[in-house]
Amino acid sequence: MLMDWLASQDVVPLVIATIRFFAAHGDRENRRKARLRHVRERMGDEVFTARLREAFEQTRAEKDWPVATLALAKLDHPAKQTLTFANGDVSPAMADDLAWLAEDEATLVRLDTHHRVVLFGRSEAGLKEKLDAAASLSSAANLAVxxxxxxxxxxxxxxxxxxxxxxxxxxxxxxxxxxxxxxxxxxxxxxxxxxxxxxxxxxxxxxxxxxxxxxxxxxxxxxxxxxxxxxxxxxxxxxxxxxxxxxxxxxxxxxxxxxxxx
Ligand code: SF4
The missing domain is CATH 3.30.413.10 (Sulfite Reductase Hemoprotein, domain 1)
Structure with a gap:
């Protein structure tokens, strides 16, 4: 493992360091091999993590990087609703409704990593009211599995x-x-x-x-x-x-x- 945990102010330098690391060591010729895990396989776990950690330390020392404000949504917008899109398919009507919600200052719209969109609202009732108005998203809000x-x-x-x-x-x-x-x-x-x-x-x-x-x-x-x-x-x-x-x-x-x- 690269590290047990990461301070939020170190998220950006780690991402930048990783992109640079892949640019330097990744396979840019063969698309099938163009993944960081192939660099890891080639170098071996120990060398890979040591060199990536070194690249991260160097990048972090370069300047004051922007801080990823992870907790902001939870603090100001405690109500949460996850939308799950079957097979990742978002219809034009759904995209319209998501755009409408994103423009609403009382609602935050965030992507997560598993074909999901997470909505944060200032209150449960307010968020429900918005979702009720965005009719195309009801299936995404109620997907059981x-x-x-x-x-x-x-x-x-x-x-x-x-x-x-x-x-x-x-x-x-x-x-x-x-x-x-x-x-x-x-x-x-x-x-x-x-x-x-x-x-x-x-x-x-x-x-x-x-x-x-x-x-x-x-x-x-x-x-x-x-x-x-x-x-x-x-x-x-x-x-x-x-x-x-x-x-x-x-x-x-x-x-x-x-x-x-x-
Ligand atoms: S998207 Fe699916 S099919 Fe395509 S490379 Fe990734 S795992 Fe394979």
């Missing part, structure tokens, strides 16, 4: 499998079965852009051959990651599950593992 699916082969050149179909089925089938706050993260290839490696339930897409030797979509299933709130990595509990069976498999296997989830 949080499923984060990367574009998969629908949009991404690297995508191996379809991610949206299992995401839609999971939303329907698991609506009243998963503990509140559980997030399912589905990535269409091992690059893991939806973060299945730290998910409560993670699916990583891959291609396998069926009994007839034909290539078919499949997933590895992982559970019990820390969702980035702590350093827990999700553990693989099933591999090479054909896509047509993956939701049944989650129902069968994951419920058992869910008991040990926090």
């Amino acid at each position: 949080s499923v984060v699916a990367c574009p998969g082969k629908r949009w991404c050149a690297h995508g191996l499998v379809d991610t949206n179909s299992p995401a839609d089925v999971i939303r329907r089938r698991f609506a009243d079965k998963l503990p509140a706050g559980t997030t399912v993260c589905i990535s269409g290839c091992p690059n893991g852009c939806a973060h299945p490696a730290v998910a409560d339930i993670g699916l990583t897409g891959r291609i396998i051959r069926d009994d007839a030797g034909l290539k078919i979509d499949a997933f590895d299933i992982l559970t019990n990651g820390g969702m980035g709130r702590d350093e827990r990595l999700a553990k693989p509990i099933a591999t090479k599950i054909p896509a047509k069976d993956v939701v049944d498999e989650i129902e069968k296997i994951t419920m058992k593992h869910m008991k040990s989830m926090k």
Whole structure:
């Protein structure tokens, strides 16, 4: 781990140092390798963290960087509503309503990391009134299961499998079965852009051959990651599950593992 915690005034210099570090050491030729984790694999954990920490210290010493005011929204706007967009899809009407809310000085609109938008209001009643007026957002405000699916082969050149179909089925089938706050993260290839490696339930897409030797979509299933709130990595509990069976498999296997989830 790079560090246990980070003071809010150090967020900006760490981000700047990391961007520079990747610019200096990342692979700019091969898009498939253009990720920080490949630099880490190449250098090894120890060298990578030592050199990134050194770059951070140098950057931090350069000047007084702007401070990321993390707690401001909570202090002035204690009411909170999370909006979850199925498959990350935001319709034009939803975008209009989000823009309308963003222009309202009583409402703060913030992005989070899992296809979600968080609204902060000055009071619960005031925020509810605004949301009631933004009718297109009601489905996003009431989505029972949080499923984060990367574009998969629908949009991404690297995508191996379809991610949206299992995401839609999971939303329907698991609506009243998963503990509140559980997030399912589905990535269409091992690059893991939806973060299945730290998910409560993670699916990583891959291609396998069926009994007839034909290539078919499949997933590895992982559970019990820390969702980035702590350093827990999700553990693989099933591999090479054909896509047509993956939701049944989650129902069968994951419920058992869910008991040990926090
Ligand atoms: S995880 Fe998803 S978005 Fe990321 S490269 Fe693979 S298919 Fe594309």
